[in-house]
Amino acid sequence: MRRGAEGAVRSMPELPELNPVVHGRLRLALLSLLAGVEQAEFTWLRAKTEATDGNLGAQLLKLEEAGYVAVEKKFVLRKPQTLYRITEAGRQALTEYVQALKQLLGPAIEP
Amino acid sequence: MQDHTTEQELKDRLSLIENMIAEGRRDTESWGWVFVLWGVDYYFALAWSAWNHSAWAWPITILVAVVITVVVASSKAGNHPRTTMGRAIGCIWIALGISMFLLFLALGLSGRLTDQHLFFAVIAAILGMANGASALILRWKIQLACAAAWWVAAVATCFGTDAQSMIVILAAIFLCQIVFGVYGVIADAQGRRGRGPVHA
Numbered sequence: 001m002r003r004g005a006e007g008a009v010r011s012m013p014e015l016p017e018l019n020p021v022v023h024g025r026l027r028l029a030l031l032s033l034l035a036g037v038e039q040a041e042f043t044w045l046r047a048k049t050e051a052t053d054g055n056l057g058a059q060l061l062k063l064e065e066a067g068y069v070a071v072e073k074k075f076v077l078r079k080p081q082t083l084y085r086i087t088e089a090g091r092q093a094l095t096e097y098v099q100a101l102k103q104l105l106g107p108a109i110e111p
Numbered sequence: 112m113q114d115h116t117t118e119q120e121l122k123d124r125l126s127l128i129e130n131m132i133a134e135g136r137r138d139t140e141s142w143g144w145v146f147v148l149w150g151v152d153y154y155f156a157l158a159w160s161a162w163n164h165s166a167w168a169w170p171i172t173i174l175v176a177v178v179i180t181v182v183v184a185s186s187k188a189g190n191h192p193r194t195t196m197g198r199a200i201g202c203i204w205i206a207l208g209i210s211m212f213l214l215f216l217a218l219g220l221s222g223r224l225t226d227q228h229l230f231f232a233v234i235a236a237i238l239g240m241a242n243g244a245s246a247l248i249l250r251w252k253i254q255l256a257c258a259a260a261w262w263v264a265a266v267a268t269c270f271g272t273d274a275q276s277m278i279v280i281l282a283a284i285f286l287c288q289i290v291f292g293v294y295g296v297i298a299d300a301q302g303r304r305g306r307g308p309v310h311a
Contacts, residue, residue: 025127032128033192036135040192047190048134077185094128101125105118 016100021066022093026051026059031068031094034086039072042082060084068093135192143295145180150288152176153234157281166219173212180208200245207241227273231280235265242287253294257287 022028029049034040046056063069068090072083086094156172159165191197214233218224239261246254264283268276 023124025124028124029127029131032131033135036132037192037194038198040135041190044190044192048131077182079186098125098128101121105121105125 016103018100018104019093019097021062021068022097024059024062026055027063028097030056030059030063030084031086031090034069034084035091035094037085039083039085042084045084063090066090066093136194141187141295141299143292143297143299144183146288146292146295148179148292149176150284150292153284153288154281157277166222166224168219169215169224170212170219173208173215177208177212196248199248203241203244207237211237228269228276231268231276232265235261235268235280235283238287239265253291257291260287 022031026049030045033045033048042056042060045051045060046053049056051059060069060071064071066089068087070085070087072085074081074083152172152175156169159168159172211234215224218230224230239258242254242261243258246252246258260283264279268279270276271279
């Protein structure tokens with residue numbers, strides 16, 4: 001709360017909160033990568049993020065548990081393939097995160 | 112200082128989002144090798160057909176090329192994500208392969224594969240259509256030039272002698288499959304992308 005020149009109390013505009021699931025750097029990178037494609041394989045995500053198998057798997061699991069990512073496991077020419085795609089909820093969460101970011105940054109990102 | 116650091120971190124997050132989305136959209140398959148494979152396949156089919164006029168020359172060679180393409184593409188599938196555009200382009204070429212196989216099988220077995228000019232014109236027109244559709248979707252001028260070359264070949268092969276029509280089709284295959292395919296392979300190897308991705 002701040003007091004203006006006439007002593008009136010003005011309340012600060014409420015700052016948006018950043019979704020903690022999306023805010024993690026690797027999780028954010030994964031959601032953003034998946035937002036640009038229909039689906040992607042685990043190995044491709046690993047190559048793009050340069051994350052270790054363990055860390056990547058853990059972050060993808062968190063996103064899956066949050067309902068932001070869907071997984072499909074199948075065999076192609078007898079080789080296992082794990083495919084990921086962003087869900088509508090994940091796309092919505094990413095959009096809201098971007099909007100919150102822009103709101104927080106405000107004039108700092110205006111041209 | 113803390114506010115500035117936080118602001119910088121937020122800006123980095125925004126940058127990360129933009130870069131990663133662009134990465135996903137930019138990443139495409141490398142299909143130059145498919146053009147070379149099918150160019151060699153067409154040459155093989157032409158040679159076999161000219162050697163003993165077998166009705167099975169084209170259906171078998173196309174089937175072999177389809178199998179090789181599917182096997183190799185499937186093994187590389189994990190290296191690239193699936194995109195709407197990639198799927199659209201792939202469908203064009205799948206439809207082409209099915210059309211060519213069924214058409215040449217039926218024409219060969221029915222004994223109606225007798226007019227070389229007509230046969231070459233159909234091949235060239237179909238390939239012009241597929242390359243043209245792909246080039247227009249991708250806005251890729253080099254592939255559009257290949258499509259134009261196929262269309263010219265389709266028209267040109269209708270005229271002249273049998274030998275002349277053979278020369279036209281051999282030249283079109285060389286330019287639009289072998290040269291174009293090698294260009295695609297080299298461009299992919301050097302990590303360069305033209306105006307659009309390389310798709311068969």
